[in-house]
Amino acid sequence: MRCARCAVLGGVMVLAACASSAPGNPPLEKYTPEAGYRFERLERGENSDELFVIVTFSGGGTRAAALAYGVLEALRDATIEWQGRRGALLDEVDVISSISGGSFPAAYYALRGSAIFDEFPERFLYRPVQSDLVKLVFYPSNWLKLAAPAYGRSDLAAEFYQREVFDGATYADVIARNRRPFVILNATDMTTGAQFPFIQDQFDLMCADLAGVPLGRAAAASSAFPGGLTPLTFRNYAGVCQYRQPAWVRLAAEDHASRVNPRRTARAENRLSLAAEGPARPYIHLTDGGVADNIGLRGPLEAIVSTNHPWSVLQLMNRQRVSKLVVIVVNAAAEPETSRDRSAGVPGLIDTLTTAATVPLDNYSFDTVELLSKTMNEFNSEARLVEGCNRLSAGKGEQCALNLPAPYKVDLYPIQVAFEYIASREERTWFKNLPTTFTLPRDSVDRLRAIGRQLLREDPQFQNLLKALNGCLPAAGSAC
Amino acid sequence: MEYVKVKFPTRRLVYIDEEENGYTNEVLRVEAGTHMFALGNRANFHPASRKVAVQDTTVLEPLEIPFYRKDGE
Numbered sequence: 423m424r425c426a427r428c429a430v431l432g433g434v435m436v437l438a439a440c441a442s443s444a445p446g447n448p449p450l451e452k453y454t455p456e457a458g459y460r461f462e463r464l465e466r467g468e469n470s471d472e473l474f475v476i477v478t479f480s481g482g483g484t485r486a487a488a489l490a491y492g493v494l495e496a497l498r499d500a501t502i503e504w505q506g507r508r509g510a511l512l513d514e515v516d517v518i519s520s521i522s523g524g525s526f527p528a529a530y531y532a533l534r535g536s537a538i539f540d541e542f543p544e545r546f547l548y549r550p551v552q553s554d555l556v557k558l559v560f561y562p563s564n565w566l567k568l569a570a571p572a573y574g575r576s577d578l579a580a581e582f583y584q585r586e587v588f589d590g591a592t593y594a595d596v597i598a599r600n601r602r603p604f605v606i607l608n609a610t611d612m613t614t615g616a617q618f619p620f621i622q623d624q625f626d627l628m629c630a631d632l633a634g635v636p637l638g639r640a641a642a643a644s645s646a647f648p649g650g651l652t653p654l655t656f657r658n659y660a661g662v663c664q665y666r667q668p669a670w671v672r673l674a675a676e677d678h679a680s681r682v683n684p685r686r687t688a689r690a691e692n693r694l695s696l697a698a699e700g701p702a703r704p705y706i707h708l709t710d711g712g713v714a715d716n717i718g719l720r721g722p723l724e725a726i727v728s729t730n731h732p733w734s735v736l737q738l739m740n741r742q743r744v745s746k747l748v749v750i751v752v753n754a755a756a757e758p759e760t761s762r763d764r765s766a767g768v769p770g771l772i773d774t775l776t777t778a779a780t781v782p783l784d785n786y787s788f789d790t791v792e793l794l795s796k797t798m799n800e801f802n803s804e805a806r807l808v809e810g811c812n813r814l815s816a817g818k819g820e821q822c823a824l825n826l827p828a829p830y831k832v833d834l835y836p837i838q839v840a841f842e843y844i845a846s847r848e849e850r851t852w853f854k855n856l857p858t859t860f861t862l863p864r865d866s867v868d869r870l871r872a873i874g875r876q877l878l879r880e881d882p883q884f885q886n887l888l889k890a891l892n893g894c895l896p897a898a899g900s901a902c
Numbered sequence: 903m904e905y906v907k908v909k910f911p912t913r914r915l916v917y918i919d920e921e922e923n924g925y926t927n928e929v930l931r932v933e934a935g936t937h938m939f940a941l942g943n944r945a946n947f948h949p950a951s952r953k954v955a956v957q958d959t960t961v962l963e964p965l966e967i968p969f970y971r972k973d974g975e
Binding site for chain 1: 903918919922923930935936937961
């Protein structure tokens, strides 16, 4: 009798394991560069390339989601004059790149557009998502699912987001909207440590169809905070869809020995590794996007400095299609106070491991923002150098005039929304001590929304942008 | 950042690594590394493409990559 019960229980668990083990990304029958979620495929509508706006949303749980949402509200309310009409700056946003908590408003905006402003606060920001997720683990029905080797806590979270936040939508629904901005949710490939963007160009490598991927699963992969949440597994079907790598990949891989550009070569080799037939890696395990880049800026930076990128901004610049480039970095990085240094006691294991896990990420984020400034300065200094040489030579007489040709000039606006720019020390400390969790009190969420708008308004480059576009962003509750 | 100028007697589309990237006789920006250059529109130029390692350029001295008209065209 006991054996029979064991057998039944075992059978139920095997069935549950089988039922729960299929990763949620269908194969791609045939590689089709003219289809799928790609930047160049999206209708521009009245959104011009000439004013090219990139927004990045960092990780940081609900803290990051609320700050990002506050910036979206501000961009909706910021009006500009551009190409003979007055409109919202939000309608000129071309790309949103997001990480972890920031991926929830990003994905919601990709799916629902301006309806986000009616729906998202109650559906996500004010909701006790964290406790809802914890409760799921205690449902006996979920124990069977969790017993399956290919099913983890993030799969439960993905199902919850899919049901409760995204109403069952997949990328097919985002593709059907067919309009900018191009929204890129980012996770991290655990094996290579590379950023894994949820765009068809990336899924092509695995011969997988992004259209069939639930938005909740993409958001869950982007926000699979190591430890608390498990990585998510995706199938790699490489080799079944007649995929062809872009021409640059072979060229960049050939540069391996000469080391002329190791970063470009590494990007090429990463693509080759993922697309290796067999496939060499039949399963891809994705963890939180913050592990590779917690502010979502690395992809946009590559797009700005490389012609070999799935949505290269440099190509658009070379084609003289962009005249103003705006990059808005929304960074919800915290800096919790600690009493560690008030005691001679040796810090404990958890404290030490947490420090080891988070400090490198914070330092890398700092360097990434620095890289944005450096890149922008490089563009500005090249133009100044050519203009200066031409001016100096012309001053020596007409016969000495060089008339050096310059690359196409682009006006650049690197804008940062981050707690460190809050003027009041007390207020800054309060925001920097907000925890990384998927539940915050309603008044904390409201303060985050408000500070997002305020920090955007106060950014010097944002003010320059508004001045150049005869624009206005009113303070909360005011009019222009 | 690296700088190149693809030279041709007339204004033509420039393809870098098979992607449209501006026009001939203008200074174009590219990432360092080996790239394949070609021209668009008609095929009355030679060579058909040029594979070039681009590095150590400056905005004042972009790497010049010449293409020529085919004889008789």
